[in-house]
Each structure stands twice: as C-alpha cells, then as structure tokens.
Amino acid sequence: MNRPIKKVAIFCFALFAALFLEGNWIQVVKASSYSAHADNYRNTIYNYQVDRGNIVVGSTDVASSKATSSKQMKYQRVYSNGEEYAPVTGYFSSNYGTSNLEELENTLLDGKDTRLATQNFLRKAEGKDQAGGSVVTTINAAAQDAAYNGLVSAIQNAGGVGTGAVAAINPKTGAILALSSVPSYDPNQLASSSASVQNSYATSLSNNSLQPELDQALNETYPPGSTFKIVTSATALTNGIGGQTITPTSTITNAPLTTLTLPQSTSTISNSGGETCQSNELEVAFAQSCNTVYGYVGMQVGESALTSMAESFGFNKTGPTVPMQASTSAFPASGLSQAQLAQSAIGQYNVTMTPLEGAMLASAVANGGVIEAPYLIAKELDTNGGVISSASPTQLYDPISSTVAGELGTMMQDVVTSGTATSLQNIGVSVAAKTGTAQRGTGQNSVAWMVAYAPANNPTVAVAVMVADNGVQNNDTFGNSLAGPIAASVIKAALGLS
Amino acid sequence: MSMAASPSAGGATTPPPTEPEIPKRRNAELVLLGGALVLGMFAYANLGEAAAGKLPGNFWTMGLMFGAVLLIAHLAVRWLAPYADPLLLPIAAALNGIGLVLISRLDPYNIANGLAPKSGAAGQQAMFSVLGVVVVIVVLFFVRDHKVLQRYAYISALAGLLLIALPAVLPASMSEVNGARSWIKFAGLSIQPAEFGKLLMVSFFAAYLHTKRDTLALASRKVLGIYIPRGRDMGPLIACWVFAMLVLIRETDLGVSLMFFGAFVIMLYLATERASWLIFGVLLFIGGAALVAMTFSHVQVRFDNWLNPFGSVNGNSRQTAQSLYAFANGGLFGTGLDQGYPYLVGFANNADYIMDTVGEELGLVGLTALLIGYALFVARGLKTALLVRDPYGKLFASGLAVTFALQVFITAGGVMRVIPLTGLPMPFLAYGGSALLANWILVALLIRISDAARRPLPPALPLTAPPNLLDPRAPGNGNNGGRLYGQDKAART
Numbered sequence: 001m002n003r004p005i006k007k008v009a010i011f012c013f014a015l016f017a018a019l020f021l022e023g024n025w026i027q028v029v030k031a032s033s034y035s036a037h038a039d040n041y042r043n044t045i046y047n048y049q050v051d052r053g054n055i056v057v058g059s060t061d062v063a064s065s066k067a068t069s070s071k072q073m074k075y076q077r078v079y080s081n082g083e084e085y086a087p088v089t090g091y092f093s094s095n096y097g098t099s100n101l102e103e104l105e106n107t108l109l110d111g112k113d114t115r116l117a118t119q120n121f122l123r124k125a126e127g128k129d130q131a132g133g134s135v136v137t138t139i140n141a142a143a144q145d146a147a148y149n150g151l152v153s154a155i156q157n158a159g160g161v162g163t164g165a166v167a168a169i170n171p172k173t174g175a176i177l178a179l180s181s182v183p184s185y186d187p188n189q190l191a192s193s194s195a196s197v198q199n200s201y202a203t204s205l206s207n208n209s210l211q212p213e214l215d216q217a218l219n220e221t222y223p224p225g226s227t228f229k230i231v232t233s234a235t236a237l238t239n240g241i242g243g244q245t246i247t248p249t250s251t252i253t254n255a256p257l258t259t260l261t262l263p264q265s266t267s268t269i270s271n272s273g274g275e276t277c278q279s280n281e282l283e284v285a286f287a288q289s290c291n292t293v294y295g296y297v298g299m300q301v302g303e304s305a306l307t308s309m310a311e312s313f314g315f316n317k318t319g320p321t322v323p324m325q326a327s328t329s330a331f332p333a334s335g336l337s338q339a340q341l342a343q344s345a346i347g348q349y350n351v352t353m354t355p356l357e358g359a360m361l362a363s364a365v366a367n368g369g370v371i372e373a374p375y376l377i378a379k380e381l382d383t384n385g386g387v388i389s390s391a392s393p394t395q396l397y398d399p400i401s402s403t404v405a406g407e408l409g410t411m412m413q414d415v416v417t418s419g420t421a422t423s424l425q426n427i428g429v430s431v432a433a434k435t436g437t438a439q440r441g442t443g444q445n446s447v448a449w450m451v452a453y454a455p456a457n458n459p460t461v462a463v464a465v466m467v468a469d470n471g472v473q474n475n476d477t478f479g480n481s482l483a484g485p486i487a488a489s490v491i492k493a494a495l496g497l498s
Numbered sequence: 499m500s501m502a503a504s505p506s507a508g509g510a511t512t513p514p515p516t517e518p519e520i521p522k523r524r525n526a527e528l529v530l531l532g533g534a535l536v537l538g539m540f541a542y543a544n545l546g547e548a549a550a551g552k553l554p555g556n557f558w559t560m561g562l563m564f565g566a567v568l569l570i571a572h573l574a575v576r577w578l579a580p581y582a583d584p585l586l587l588p589i590a591a592a593l594n595g596i597g598l599v600l601i602s603r604l605d606p607y608n609i610a611n612g613l614a615p616k617s618g619a620a621g622q623q624a625m626f627s628v629l630g631v632v633v634v635i636v637v638l639f640f641v642r643d644h645k646v647l648q649r650y651a652y653i654s655a656l657a658g659l660l661l662i663a664l665p666a667v668l669p670a671s672m673s674e675v676n677g678a679r680s681w682i683k684f685a686g687l688s689i690q691p692a693e694f695g696k697l698l699m700v701s702f703f704a705a706y707l708h709t710k711r712d713t714l715a716l717a718s719r720k721v722l723g724i725y726i727p728r729g730r731d732m733g734p735l736i737a738c739w740v741f742a743m744l745v746l747i748r749e750t751d752l753g754v755s756l757m758f759f760g761a762f763v764i765m766l767y768l769a770t771e772r773a774s775w776l777i778f779g780v781l782l783f784i785g786g787a788a789l790v791a792m793t794f795s796h797v798q799v800r801f802d803n804w805l806n807p808f809g810s811v812n813g814n815s816r817q818t819a820q821s822l823y824a825f826a827n828g829g830l831f832g833t834g835l836d837q838g839y840p841y842l843v844g845f846a847n848n849a850d851y852i853m854d855t856v857g858e859e860l861g862l863v864g865l866t867a868l869l870i871g872y873a874l875f876v877a878r879g880l881k882t883a884l885l886v887r888d889p890y891g892k893l894f895a896s897g898l899a900v901t902f903a904l905q906v907f908i909t910a911g912g913v914m915r916v917i918p919l920t921g922l923p924m925p926f927l928a929y930g931g932s933a934l935l936a937n938w939i940l941v942a943l944l945i946r947i948s949d950a951a952r953r954p955l956p957p958a959l960p961l962t963a964p965p966n967l968l969d970p971r972a973p974g975n976g977n978n979g980g981r982l983y984g985q986d987k988a989a990r991t
Contacts, residue, residue: 005896018916023869026822026826032826
C-alpha cells in the first residue's frame with residue numbers, strides 16, 4: 001500500500017503548493033490592485049491615521065488635524081472658517097475624497113512626499129505616527145475676510161439668491177491674496193467622522209442648484225461686459241485704427257454717441273440707460289463706458305487684432321494652475337459677423353471670463369503689461385516646520401507694452417475719478433478700475449463686475465469682483481453699486497487701510 | 499491478512515539476533531516543544547507590546563501554564579508512546595499557541611461587536627486547549643493499540659453518521675449558525691459534531707476498506723484501460739456520495755461533504771490501488787456538486803462569490819472581498835500583530851476566516867511558515883502510514899492525515915479564493931472547543947499509530963521455537979498468529 005500512499009503524499013503537497021502560490025498571487029502580485037479598491041475601508045483608516053499637515057493662512061491654520069481618542073480614526077480634520085476658506089482648502093472626506101489644496105497637495109499633507117521620507121522614517125523608528133508637511137498659502141486673511149463677508153452680505157441683501165466671487169492677486173508677483181466664492185460649503189461636514197453626516201450634507205449640496213461646492217472664482221465663467229473694454233482699448237492703443245496711431249486722447253471719428261447700428265443686422269447697440277455719450281474721445285468713452293463707441297472701435301480694429309489681443313491676455317487658453325486648474329476664459333471663434341464683433345468688443349455675445357481672468361486683466365495694466373502667473377502656495381513646510389520649497393514668481397503672459405499699460409492705467413484711474421466707478425472714490429488710496437454690467441439671457445439679472453487695482457502709482461493688489469444676483473431689481477445690478485463696495489473693502493483690507 | 503506484531507510473541511527463550519537500535523526521539527520532541535512554547539509566548543508578548551505598549555498582564559501566568567501543559571503532554575507521551583513521531587505534538591502545540599494569540603488579538607473587536615463571549619474567546623479556547631491535552635493523555639492511556647479500534651468499525655460508523663447528520667434533523671434554532679446548519683446548540687454550548695464525526699468515519703473507512711480491499715481491487719472489468727468496479731462493489735461509494743450530498747443540502751455545508759467524500763475516495767484508492775476509483779469519485783462529486791449548485795441558491799451564491807468576489811462588495815461577496823483585502827494589505831511581511839484590520843471581515847473572523855489575520859498581520863512570510871507547519875504535520879502523518887506495519891494502521895493514519903490536509907486546504911483555499919468558500923474551521927487555529935478537541939484526538943491517534951510504527955519489532959523467532967508458538971490453534975495466537983520471520987513482506991499486498 002506504500003506506493004499509493006506516496007502518491008497521495010504528492011497530492012497533499014500539491015494542495016499546499018496551491019495555497020502557497022495563491023498566497024503569492026493575492027499578497028504580492030494583486031496586492032496593490034486589491035488595496036486600491038474603492039470599498040476597501042483600510043484606505044480610509046490609513047488616511048485618518050496620519051497627522052496630516054496644516055494649510056496655513058498668515059499664521060493661522062485654516063485646516064489642521066486634531067488627535068482623537070479613536071484607535072482607527074486617529075486624527076480628525078478640522079477647518080476654521082471652513083466656508084470662507086473652502087475655495088482654498090477644499091475638503092478631506094472619507095466618503096467623498098479630496099478637493100482643492102487637500103487634493104493637489106495630498107502627498108505633502110499626508111507625508112507620502114519623498115522629501116519627507118527621512119523625517120517619517122525617523123518618526124516611525126520613534127514609534128510616532130506618520131506626519132505630513134504643511135502648506136503656507138499666499139492668502140491675505142484680511143482681504144479674504146473682506147471678500148467673503150462682502151459677497152455674503154451682497155447676496156443676503158438680494159434675498160440669498162445668487163452667486164458671487166472675488167479673485168485678488170498681487171500684480172507684481174502673481175500671489176493670490178483672496179479667493180472667494182459664494183455660496184460656499186462647510187468642509188467640516190464632509191470631513192465628519194460620521195458617514196451619515198457626510199452623506200446628508202453631500203446630498204444637500206448636490207440638491208442646491210447654486211452649486212456651493214463650485215469655486216466661482218476659478219471654475220465658472222461669466223460674460224465680462226464692459227470690463228472687456230480694457231482688452232478692446234489695448235487693441236486700439238497697440239495697433240491703431242486704419243493706420244492711425246491711437247492714444248487715450250484720440251477721438252474715434254464716426255463713432256456714434258447714442259446708437260450704434262450694426263451692419264447686416266436689425267439689432268443695435270446703445271449705452272446703459274439709453275444715455276448719450278459725452279464724447280467720442282477714447283478715454284472719456286472708457287470712463288463713461290460707452291458701448292456705442294467701443295462697439296465701433298471693435299469693428300474698426302478688426303476681428304483678428306481683437307482676437308489675438310484677447311488671447312495674449314489669456315482668453316482661449318487653458319486657465320492657469322494655481323495649483324487648482326482654472327477654467328478657460330473664452331473669446332468667440334473666428335468668422336464673426338460685424339455685429340458679433342461689435343458685441344464681443346463690449347464683452348457680450350459669446351465672450352466669457354472667470355473672475356481670476358478679470359484680476360489678471362487688471363494686473364497686466366498694473367504691472368507694466370506683464371501678467372505674472374497666479375499662485376496660491378507661498379511655501380511648503382516639512383513636518384518640523386522647515387521650508388522645503390518657496391514659490392518664485394514667473395511671467396505667464398506679456399500682452400501689452402509698458403507704454404500701452406501706462407496709457408490704460410491713466411484711463412482706468414479716470415474711471416474712478418470721473419467715470420462709472422464712483423464707489424472706489426475717497427477710500428484712502430488712489431484706485432484704477434473698470435466697471436462691468438454684463439447682460440445675460442432673458443430672466444436673468446445682469447452680472448455685476450468690478451476690476452480694479454491699487455495703489456494706482458505702485459500697485460500691490462489687483463482684484464476682480466463678480467456678483468451674479470438674481471434677487472434684486474434689474475436696475476440695481478450695476479458693477480459700481482453691487483461689486484464696487486466689495487472691491488473697495490478688499491483693496492483696503494489688502495493694503496491695511498481701515 | 500493482518501500479520502502485525504503481537505505483543506505476546508515477545509518471550510523468546512534464546513538470545514535474539516541484535517536488532518538495530520531505534521532512537522525514541524523523545525528529547526528531540528522536548529526541545530521542539532520548547533520551541534513551540536517560545537514561539538507562542540513571543541507572539542503573545544509582541545501582541546501586548548503592539549496593542550498596549552507592555553507585556554500582557556497574564557503573560558507569565560500563561561507562559562507558565564502553557565509550559566506546564568506541554569511538559570505534562572511530553573511526559574505522558576514518554577510514558578505511553580515512547581516511540582511516537584517527535585514532530586506531531588510540537589507542531590500541534592505551536593499551531594494551538596499561535597491560534598490562541600490570534601484569537602486574543604481579535605477579541606477586543608469581537609467583544610465590542612458581540613461576536614465573542616463577554617469574557618473573550620481566548621480564555622475559553624485556552625481552557626479547551628488544556629482539555630485537549632488531557633484528552634490526548636486519556637486516548638493514549640486507554641487506546642494502547644490502535645488495532646483495537648478496528649473492532650468498533652460499525653459502532654464508529656453509526657456514531658459518526660449520527661453526529662454528522664444530527665444537525666440536519668434538529669430544528670434550525672438548535673443547529674444553524676450564520677446560514678450553515680452544522681452545529682448542535684444546547685445549554686449555551688455550541689458543538690460542531692462533524693469534527694468528531696470525521697474521526698469516527700475515517701476509522702470506519704479504514705476498517706471497512708481493510709476487509710473489502712481485495713474484492714474491490716480485483717473484481718472489476720477493464721474497459722478502455724480503466725478498471726470499472728462491479729455494481730455491487732460500487733455500493734458503499736454510492737452510499738457515501740449520496741450521504742455527502744444529503745449533508746451538503748441539508749446542512750448547507752459544502753466543506754464537510756467535500757472533506758468526507760474526498761477522504762473516502764482517497765482511502766478507497768489507497769486500499770485498492772485502482773486509479774479508476776479516483777476518476778469515479780471526482781466525476782461523481784463534480785456532477786453532484788454542479789447539480790446541487792444549480793438547484794440550491796445558497797450553494798450557487800458561494801460559487802458566484804468565488805468567480806466574482808468584487809461583484810457585490812456590500813452584499814453577498816462582502817466577506818470574500820474583505821478577505822482578499824486583508825491578504826493584500828499584509829503583503830510580503832505583514833503589518834505586524836494588532837497593526838492590521840483583519841476583523842473587518844466581520845463574522846467568523848476568528849474561526850473560518852482566521853487565516854485573514856495570518857495573511858494581513860504576519861504577511862506572506864508568516865502564511866508560508868504556517869502552511870509549512872501544516873504540511874509537515876500531514877507529512878508526518880503519511881510517514882507514519884508508510885512505516886506502520888498493519889494495513890488497517892496504514893489506512894487509518896493516511897486517512898487521518900488526508901482528512902487534516904483536506905480540511906486545511908478547503909478552509910484556507912476558501913478564504914484565499916482557490917476554491918469556493920465552504921466554511922470549515924481552520925484546524926488548531928480557529929476558535930471553537932469541539933473542533934480543537936477533535937483535532938487533539940487526531941493528534942493522539944497519530945501519536946499512537948506512529949508509536950506502533952516506530953516501535954522495534956519483537957525479536958525474531960528462532961526456527962527452533964516451541965511448536966505452540968507456530969500453531970495457530972494454540973491459545974493466545976488467534977487470527978493474528980505468531981510472526982514468522984521473513985513473511986512480513988509477503989503478507990503485504
């Protein structure tokens with residue numbers, strides 16, 4: 001009977017060999033693929049076992065990790081002023097993943113960054129939990145407060161129906177000073193240790209047609225309206241009209257003052273409130289925001305010149321990464337009719353822009369014609385607070401010459417001193433600005449814009465404020481009255497004025 | 499047939515020819531038992547350090563008790579089975595010790611979630627471990643010769659069948675745990691009768707096949723090069739097959755039926771040396787299992803989970819998926835005891851799914867070491883079968899070893915997705931008193947057989963032996979007869 005026993009022994013050996021091979025298969029070959037499964041709760045646990053780094057504004061942590069008594073969920077993510085800073089921090093949620101800086105700086109924050117490998121190796125040797133590095137943002141807390149509070153009260157005054165956004169940057173460096181979007185959401189709810197809290201909050205967000213989780217400053221585009229006249233002016237000042245050099249004091253001959261009749265079209269362009277323009281001198285038309293003159297200028301400079309100028313400001317190009325990816329601002333594709341061209345020249349028709357692009361228009365003028373790449377991360381810190389990288393400003397676009405920038409600067413100061421931006425007068429600093437009141441489809445109120453920079457002689461803040469308000473009467477939604485006061489308080493806060 | 503050594507043949511009058519000295523290997527066993535003690539206590543210390551940063555409160559008490567129990571077991575073997583295989587007891591002790599550590603590692607979660615008694619499962623299991631060693635001593639004391647069990651073949655069969663079938667006829671309230679009706683619950687105790695049933699059935703198989711092997715082996719027709727057994731010889735095979743299927747259907751327990759049927763077919767092959775039995779057995783099982791899988795939804799679900807473990811991660815295949823996640827998280831070296839999350843698999847994390855904890859916290863390295871331990875145990879069992887001289891002992895020892903191997907494979911293979919999960923407790927590791935006791939009895943039986951196998955032959959009879967020793971009719975010689983030198987080999991078939 002010994003021969004079959006030996007064969008059975010081989011069979012038993014084969015059974016164990018099969019187990020061993022399967023062990024190799026599931027523990028080594030397939031391990032990383034199994035571990036990455038979405039329903040593998042270990043991923044969540046491991047995320048909550050890291051002393052995740054902070055997101056810092058000034059010297060305050062707007063996002064930090066607090067040790068808990070739970071053994072599985074060792075650290076709880078806490079956001080201070082969560083709604084105000086949500087467009088910056090984003091959220092860190094066990095069920096809904098991560099967003100914004102929490103997402104884009106995740107490897108630094110959770111300590112997986114190779115630059116933290118040595119520190120975390122030493123921590124492990126000491127028996128400490130893995131820790132992450134911190135992100136210091138460029139946000140100016142006072143400016144952010146001013147932007148958020150201004151937007152919230154503007155929307156509240158309108159009955160709570162509407163959206164608004166502020167983007168403020170330092171034109172000399174591109175550092176983002178304020179990034180605000182209203183309505184916002186509370187990332188603490190999405191980071192809750194209770195899955196049911198997370199779920200019910202996420203449901204309420206997705207049921208809200210105003211999309212609170214959408215960052216209106218970076219990722220929503222609106223018609224720029226008259227603020228686009230900065231680009232139209234830049235085209236005229238750079239290229240001239242009909243071979244003639246154009247300066248701010250040039251008179252645009254044949255430009256109508258009351259009604260611009262559009263060729264091959266039944267529609268016309270008129271000025272705000274049907275008013276008649278005081279003059280067809282370029283800087284007066286700019287300060288008064290004359291649509292009739294600027295529609296005419298658009299047709300005179302021509303589609304290709306206007307398009308290429310818009311694109312040199314960043315239109316039709318992938319939005320900058322700050323590190324969040326901003327949406328693309330758009331200038332309509334080629335083949336425009338004269339009517340469409342005139343409409344586009346005053347920021348209507350199919351021109352759309354993000355609030356960040358609005359701030360970039362202002363900073364081009366403020367910074368001698370150069371747009372620095374906007375950025376949100378000033379410094380990255382290791383687990384001990386040592387600096388491992390600092391932002392260095394880089395030039396993003398160079399749309400206009402310093403001469404044209406100087407001319408545009410004068411024109412934008414006139415908008416405040418003798419034009420439409422009266423809300424920016426007498427705020428303790430000289431401001432250069434351009435208002436915008438962009439019409440949208442029927443049934444929607446206009447979008448109120450204010451694009452500004454200050455101090456006019458040595459600019460350190462460029463800001464764009466957008467309020468798309470559906471609650472107030474249509475005749476109240478002017479850039480100056482709705483967006484202007486918010487721009488004023490952001491500028492004052494950024495400059496440390498009271 | 500049976501020409502085993504008879505103890506009564508010992509009293510020769512003339513000096514026997516010198517036999518080579520056979521080492522008893524008891525000291526080797528003692529050293530290995532020390533190794534098992536150190537391994538278990540090291541794991542326990544490691545668990546305490548990882549969980550609380552200090553040695554467990556009862557570390558030294560447990561160490562002392564564990565050591566004392568192992569020493570007593572060793573002394574008992576030294577006294578009652580001095581020639582026993584030196585590896586069986588240490589391997590079982592090491593596996594039992596590791597099992598205790600794993601169960602106490604899972605206790606905090608299971609107590610908090612009502613999956614273990616309030617006082618913890620580890621304490622109970624430790625009690626049953628001590629009881630297991632007591633049972634080993636009792637078995638070794640009362641069963642001085644394994645061939646005695648041959649006499650109780652039909653009683654074994656009856657008792658075994660009764661134990662296996664009992665849960666199937668009991669009301670579900672007394673037999674069902676998580677969908678499988680393979681338990682007897684009364685007075686707060688849960689017993690898996692199949693664990694004891696498997697020993698009785700293997701004993702019966704061995705005895706039955708021992709008497710019928712010639713009929714089964716020789717009376718068959720050759721068709722296409724394969725020996726087709728006669729219908730009347732197929733009887734027991736068919737009966738066993740039907741029985742396995744009935745158990746499977748009634749108790750929703752694919753594991754038990756696979757184990758019994760597999761053990762029976764392999765023992766049939768061992769007895770007859772006819773591979774055709776294997777082919778028949780495999781075909782019958784596959785056919786039957788397929789039929790049952792298509793007819794009964796719970797079996798079908800197991801198959802679906804096996805084929806598509808991530809198909810319903812919050813539903814039917816949740817535990818299969820969770821099990822794979824545990825192994826994946828362990829990787830090569832594991833997370834370390836108490837550093838992983840094997841309890842996420844939920845129900846039966848310390849029983850059928852206890853290999854998850856091995857895979858996740860001890861890694862592929864620990865898993866491999868454990869598999870080698872099991873494989874060594876099976877190898878020693880089969881080695882015993884090779885060495886033992888009587889065919890019943892050969893069948894019994896190999897039957898026990900094969901049953902053990904099948905149980906390890908069916909359980910670990912189910913958890914690791916080699917085969918569909920069928921729900922058997924992992925021998926020695928899993929929480930469960932009845933299973934632990936049954937496995938210790940298995941160890942005792944193998945120790946007993948291996949003692950007989952390695953015990954030196956009684957001195958050969960001189961050709962001038964007193965005539966009454968050669969006379970089968972003489973008192974005391976019975977059927978076994980006196981051993982005739984040189985006839986031993988011929989007596990084997």
